[in-house]
Amino acid sequence: MSIPKESTCFIVNEQPYAKVNFDLNDEKSTFKLTTKPLREIQNGELLIKTIYLSNDPTQRAWIQKGMKADRMYVELVGKNQIMRSVGIGQVVQSKLEGYQPGDYVNCVLNWSDYAIIKKDAIYNKITNKSIPLTQYLDVLGTTGITAYVALQKVISLKSTDTVVISAASGATGSMCVQIAKKVVGCKKVIGISGSEDKCKWVESLGADVCVNYKSPTFAKDMSAALGKEKFCDVYMDSVGGKILDVMLGLTKPFGTILACGAIAGYNDFKSSMIANWPQIITNRLTVKGFIVLDFKDSYPEAIQAILKWIKEGKVIANESSFTVVDLTSPGDFKKIPETWGLLFSDKKGPGKLLTKIGSSKL
Template identity: 45%
Template sequence: MVSTRQWVLAKKPTHLPIFDGPDVTFKLVDQHLPELQDGQVLVKVTHLSNDPAQRGWISPDIKPERLYIAPVEVNQVMASGGLAEVVESKSRSFKKGDAVTGFVGWNDLAILSDKAVQPAFPILGGKKPQTLHLGAFGLTGLTAYVGLLDVGQVTKDDVLVISGAAGATGSMAVQIAKKIVGVKRVVGIAGTDAKCRWVESLGADVCLNYKSSSFADDLIAATPDYATAYFDNVGGEILDLMITRLGRGGRIIACGAIADYNSVRSKTSGVKNWFEIIAMRLSVHGFVVLDFLAKAPEATKVLLRALEEGKLIVDGGEQVVEAKFEDVPKTWVTLFQGTTLWNGTVGVMKP
């Protein structure tokens, strides 16, 4: 009988996850796995994707019917995307040794349906790391692609502002907008001067440090004739400010809200400039990438071609952090603590 280690949800946190005392958020357990059935694979998890959106999946104050996926309940394995290797197969689609991606959870070993995983093909003939399947060539890249092209209908004539531009989705959005779509002006927003210079190296015309005391004035200077579209990854006060910098008919592509992920919903920062949405005839379009999975082949083809043509920078665009399996939750939570650990685009754990 095969056993695995799992991190399960012990108690839903109201703020940052807790790791000590009686109210710990996660607990590590050993679990026997059932016999492998036809159409299933046993996989060894090699890398875990660290995503801010995971925080919403364990929130106690979001009703299941208001969440885009089933929430993680107490005593369930913490959900996570990941990269894995097939160690045993009863599937016609995969054999032992195959690399796959999918929602593997915080497991050491896991049994998954062969329809729940996808092959992790070699990128540029194996010249690029397979972990890019958790970023540029995974849901991250797809999110940026469909957010810009399908949701925002962004064109070369737009003036586009992207918050969280040094983050996973934001940095891909910068490159897709500037180097693939050819948007005439791309303004990035990030949290340090160093991150801003990196965002500019990806193609942004300018990047602004939102922690600067002059940020509001800098944003006005960067959008003198107002922006036409805003790709929002953070929500909060930056969203509220950006509403005042969109011209008539401007579009808000609502992708994420990391500014409020660890706040009690009743205490999150509300939109104060709502009348601007009315006066300027703005549109706000929220989206979830899971609604666009059918676009993945198209996006992958376009992004691979851009990589081959030198239009897409993926080197340095992810940070793989080696962590003991016992430290998976503590490593994940650094996403929200403002550390330099995730000073790249995609946080990937190698447990």
């Protein structure tokens, strides 16, 4: 194919303090659709065509207005900068040893149709073509690896544990449910999700029970799910806010809170507030925060373990575990921001949310 001279992309137009403005016709819209010239690639670089974009809640923090750069684990995306994402792309042009046109890479990309990247942006070169590309952003991507790291590295989950997993119908949460129940063999695995249908799906993955956090009796429902044990040994928190507040009171003395995310407060800081912080002191709880990027050396180990679990039937790796929004039709590129926005709505389906913006034909 001919080498493109420009890239269609989204820049951050206005960094949001609270809710994201997805109205592209509004001058105060969070994102703006534009084109930027593509320079010639230099030695050590690749020109990549974007195929799939990963949609992740953590991207919200990258664009937060007023966020201090020295308190973030990755570089922020500032005003007028191209929005960043993890994704899968195909090499169009290479000046990096070991990579040829047509190769697929799992890497840091942008909300753009083409991008120039260096080697340090690459997570891995995809060589096993028998595995669908989507799985490298799902069970074999950072979400699946996050679940592995959380339960196998950050803590050592035991078969005698009762574990509660929030956002259990999400990409990472659903993997945690499967690992906890089918790999570790935990005594009891309780999921938390936002609808009866999603709860049923979580239970189909192996959870003993899943509790709907939107129920007006959520706290009582959680106590009922825990049963005679009353408390859990481990609570994996991906949401913060009122759910964390409830679980601080339902984690046993000397138990563990595994802090993976805080999506409840990403668009509304008031929703992240908790009142039960003293429980950490009175019940001597251990709270462990972690970022999967700190465990890069464990990625190959995690991928091999997950592949083994897929083969053994302990982890689901099919179209039920992810949702792809296809934006490859003419004019659909502009829907990239609103597709990402599904993460913060009730419209998102179970599992991983992916956006397809390009074909794999050069």
